[in-house]
Amino acid sequence: MSDDNTNNWKRRDFITGLGATAFATGLSSCAINANRAPKGLSQAASAVEPVVDPKTLEKPNITVGYVPVNDCAPFAIAWEKGFFRKYGLNVTLSREASWATSRDGIIFGRLDASPVVSGAVINARTGAEGARHAPLCAAMTIHRHGNAMTMNKAMWESGVRPWRDYNGNLEEFGRDFRNYFEKLPAEKRVWAVVLSSAIYEYFVRYLAAAAGVAPDEEFRIIIVPPPQMVVNMRIGAMQGYMVAEPWNSRAITGNEGIGFTFAQGREIWQGHPDRLLGVMESFIKDNPKTYRSLVKAMIEACRYCSDTKNREEVAKILTSKSYTGAKLKLTEAAIVGNYNYGGFDDKKRVWKAPETTIFFEKPANLVKTPNDHSTFLWQSQSLWLMTQSARWGQIKEIPKNAEEVARKGWRTDLYREIAAEMGIECPKEDYKVEQAELFIDKKAFDPSDPVGYLKSFQIRANAPKSFFLS
Numbered sequence: 001m002s003d004d005n006t007n008n009w010k011r012r013d014f015i016t017g018l019g020a021t022a023f024a025t026g027l028s029s030c031a032i033n034a035n036r037a038p039k040g041l042s043q044a045a046s047a048v049e050p051v052v053d054p055k056t057l058e059k060p061n062i063t064v065g066y067v068p069v070n071d072c073a074p075f076a077i078a079w080e081k082g083f084f085r086k087y088g089l090n091v092t093l094s095r096e097a098s099w100a101t102s103r104d105g106i107i108f109g110r111l112d113a114s115p116v117v118s119g120a121v122i123n124a125r126t127g128a129e130g131a132r133h134a135p136l137c138a139a140m141t142i143h144r145h146g147n148a149m150t151m152n153k154a155m156w157e158s159g160v161r162p163w164r165d166y167n168g169n170l171e172e173f174g175r176d177f178r179n180y181f182e183k184l185p186a187e188k189r190v191w192a193v194v195l196s197s198a199i200y201e202y203f204v205r206y207l208a209a210a211a212g213v214a215p216d217e218e219f220r221i222i223i224v225p226p227p228q229m230v231v232n233m234r235i236g237a238m239q240g241y242m243v244a245e246p247w248n249s250r251a252i253t254g255n256e257g258i259g260f261t262f263a264q265g266r267e268i269w270q271g272h273p274d275r276l277l278g279v280m281e282s283f284i285k286d287n288p289k290t291y292r293s294l295v296k297a298m299i300e301a302c303r304y305c306s307d308t309k310n311r312e313e314v315a316k317i318l319t320s321k322s323y324t325g326a327k328l329k330l331t332e333a334a335i336v337g338n339y340n341y342g343g344f345d346d347k348k349r350v351w352k353a354p355e356t357t358i359f360f361e362k363p364a365n366l367v368k369t370p371n372d373h374s375t376f377l378w379q380s381q382s383l384w385l386m387t388q389s390a391r392w393g394q395i396k397e398i399p400k401n402a403e404e405v406a407r408k409g410w411r412t413d414l415y416r417e418i419a420a421e422m423g424i425e426c427p428k429e430d431y432k433v434e435q436a437e438l439f440i441d442k443k444a445f446d447p448s449d450p451v452g453y454l455k456s457f458q459i460r461a462n463a464p465k466s467f468f469l470s
Contacts (some may be wrong), residue, residue: 001339003319009374010189010384011367014348015166017227018118019048029374029452032185036095036321036322037066037092037093037094037095037322037446038076038079038080038093038320038323040320041079041082041179042079042080042081042082043209044080044081044082045079045080045081045082045084045085045400046082046085047082047432048081048082048083048085048086048163049086050085050086050087050088050295051087051088052086052087052088053088054088054089054090056087056088056289057088057287057289057290057293058286058287058288058289058290059112059155059286059287059290060088060089060090060203060290061090062075062089062090062091062092062112062113062290063091063092063093063094063098063110063111063112064091064092064093064097064111064112064113064114064294065093065094065095065101065102065105065106065111065113065115066093066094066095066102066115066323067095067096067097067098067099067102067226068095068226068227068323068324069117069226069243069244069245069246069247069324070146070245070246070318070324070334070357071115071142071143071146071244071274071275071332072115072318072324073114073143073301073305073314073318073335073357073359074142074143074298074301074302074304074305074317074359075142075298075301075383076314076317076318076320076322076323077297077301077304077314077317078297078300078301079091079093080317081301081304081349083297083298083300083301083304084294084297086297086300087293087294087296087297088293089290089293089294089297091463094110094111094114095189095322096114097225098117098194098195098225098226099117099120099194099195099198099225099226100195100223101114102116102278103115103116103117103120103124103132103136103195103278106136106274106278106280107124107132107134107280108280109280112283113277113278113279113283113294114244114278115275115276115277116136116138116275116276116278116399117194117198117199117200117274117275118141118198118199118272118273118274118275118385119197119199119202119385119388119389120136120197120198120200120276120278121136121137121138121278121382121396121409122275122382122385122386122388122389122405122406122409122410123197123198123385123394123407124136125405125409126299126389126395126399128197128389128395129196129197129387129392129393129394129395130195130196130197130394131196131197131277132298133214133306134279134280134452135280135282135408136278136279136280136281136409136410137278137279137281137283137284137411138276138277138278138279138377138409138410138411139277139291139295139300139377139410139411139412139414139415140247140271140276140295140298140302140375140376140377140415141274141275141276141277141356141374141375141419142274142275142276142277142279142298142302142359142375142376143274143302143357143359143374144266144274144357144358144362144374145244145264145266145272145274145355145356145357145358146244146265146272146273146274146357146358146437147200147242147243147244147245147248147264147265147274148242148243148245148248148261148262148263148264148265148426149203149204149207149240149241149242149248149261149262149263149265150229150233150240150241150242150247150248150251150259150260150261150262151239151240151242151259151260151261151262151267152233152238152239152240152258152259153257153258153259153260153344154180154239155180155239155240155259155262156344157181157344158176158179158183158327158345159176159179160173160176160177160178160180160262161176161343162260162262162263162341162343163262163263163267164263164267164341164344164349164351165349168264170210170211170440170441173211173376174210174211174212174213177208177211177212177213177248178213179347180210180239181213181218181219184239184466185248188237188239188414189217189218189219189220189239190210190219190220190221190222190237190239191204191219191220191221191222191238191239191240191241191242192222192223192224192229192232192237192238192240192241192242192243193221193222193223193224193226193241193242193243194223194224194226194243194244194299194412195223196221196223196240197389197394199265199272199273199274200234200242200243201221201242201264202385202388202389202392203242203265203268203269203286204221204240204242204270205221205222205388205391205392206269206388206439206440206441207263207268207456209459209460210440210441212459214461215338215392215460216392216393216461220238222237222238224237224238224241225248226244226247227252229241229243229247230247230250230251230255230258233251233258233259233274234258239260240262241263244275245330245331245335245357246324246326246330246331246333246334248261248332249261249330249333249339249340250330252328252340252341252342253290253327253329253330253340253342254327254330255361258340260341260342260343260344260373261339261341263341263440264339264351264356266355266356267440268439268440269434269438269439269440270365270366270437270438270439271362271366271434271438272307272378272381273378273381276373276377276410277294277295277298277450279291279294279306281408283410284414290381291414292418293417294422295414295418296418296421297418298375299360299375299422299424300422301416302359302360302374302375303359303360305335305359305360306358306359306360306361306374308354309316309331311335311336311337312332312336312424314335315328315331315332315335315423316328318335319329319331334356334357335356336354337351337352337354337355337356338350338352339351339352339353339356350399358374359374359375360373360374360375361373362373362374366438368432368435369427369429369432370423370425370427371426371427371428372426372427373424373457375415376412376415376419376426376427377411377412377415378388378412378427378430378431378432379403379407379410379412379430379431380406380430380431380432380433380434380445380447381434381448382405382406382409383402383403383406383431383450384434384445384447384450386398386399386402386405386406386450387445387453387454390458391453391454391457391460391461392461394432396451398451398454402450403434405455406430409432412430419439431447431448431449433445433446
């Protein structure tokens with residue numbers, strides 16, 4: 001695939017091959033719109049007495065987006081349990097068709113706030129490939145983990161197995177992975193993610209490179225909204241995809257023969273941030289009290305979702321057509337923590353743990369610093385995202401002012417102030433070393449030397465050759 005003529009395998013043919021994908025995507029997206037967002041407060045929410053007078057807020061009436069995946073749990077809980085109302089907010093929820101519309105809705109002012117994929121904030125500030133240049137900000141994560149990488153049945157039949165079956169043997173997996181891709185025609189070497197220049201794309205690239213496959217030379221990455229992942233895999237549009245639940249589990253349960261889960265995102269990078277609560281910098285500046293109320297409502301919702309006693313209730317709420325509309329069995333897999341990897345050999349592969357999705361409390365093995373919890377943003381982790389953006393040529397180099405970019409984009413300072421008002425203690429530092437055992441390739445990340453870390457990767461590119469399906 002290194003030969004230019006071979007690698008340049010008639011893009012018109014590729015586009016034609018994706019015609020069915022685009023058609024299916026267009027039909028499906030018509031059914032996903034803001035009209036299905038919840039309307040009218042629940043009885044429980046209506047009964048909540050506000051602790052903040054709406055009249056004291058600069059903008060008590062705000063529009064907040066969400067995407068119909070399990071990530072929307074804290075938004076659903078803040079709405080259903082009255083946490084928005086508690087902090088003086090009259091929120092209109094807007095159901096977004098994709099992660100691109102969720103991000104762009106903030107940038108163009110249609111939304112006041114919305115969840116964004118980890119990487120979207122920093123890449124908007126650096127103008128990375130595929131990202132609109134804008135001063136996005138985030139002060140908290142919505143959750144960590146809760147996503148996975150799905151591979152199709154053909155990969156299974158070629159010998160690839162879920163990562164847990166390899167018992168940490170990256171070399172063995174690499175042989176199986178390369179063996180499969182080397183036999184594929186160029187037009188079939190396609191992976192799907194939910195957004196370009198963001199953590200899911202980086203995870204797909206990271207895994208491939210760790211297995212010895214240069215992603216820019218060996219396959220292409222397309223963008224598909226979460227609800228259309230399964231149907232597009234069914235029609236053969238891609239070999240694998242990475243998305244948030246329940247769209248991985250849907251490829252296994254009720255869609256037999258479609259695919260299996262290779263790994264959860266937590267197996268690529270244990271403890272990684274997934275979704276952030278995104279806003280424009282101007283929103284914080286113009287509406288400081290409103291923003292504080294919003295963050296408090298979302299922290300409280302995340303804590304509610306984190307409590308194991310509430311997990312089954314949270315999963316049930318998500319099954320509403322206003323949210324994911326997925327069956328309870330599919331939703332519980334990542335929320336309650338009863339995760340089925342699937343497979344085609346009738347072997348049981350179920351991983352039981354509440355940290356399948358982390359909303360607030362972290363498991364003990366991830367707490368290396370006192371008072372660390374999921375909604376706290378580590379600015380050092382935004383530096384890791386910059387190293388991956390530079391690794392794949394989405395930015396020319398790690399910015400000279402990388403720490404400033406991280407500080408302005410990930411507002412840890414504001415989060416500490418807001419959390420303190422809620423009686424929540426936070427780590428005193430903004431940076432920490434990501435230990436080697438947290439990554440699938442056992443490669444530690446020291447934020448004091450991001451350039452050295454970047455150069456340590458043998459497989460990296462100066463300019464990506466991805467084809468993006470809008």
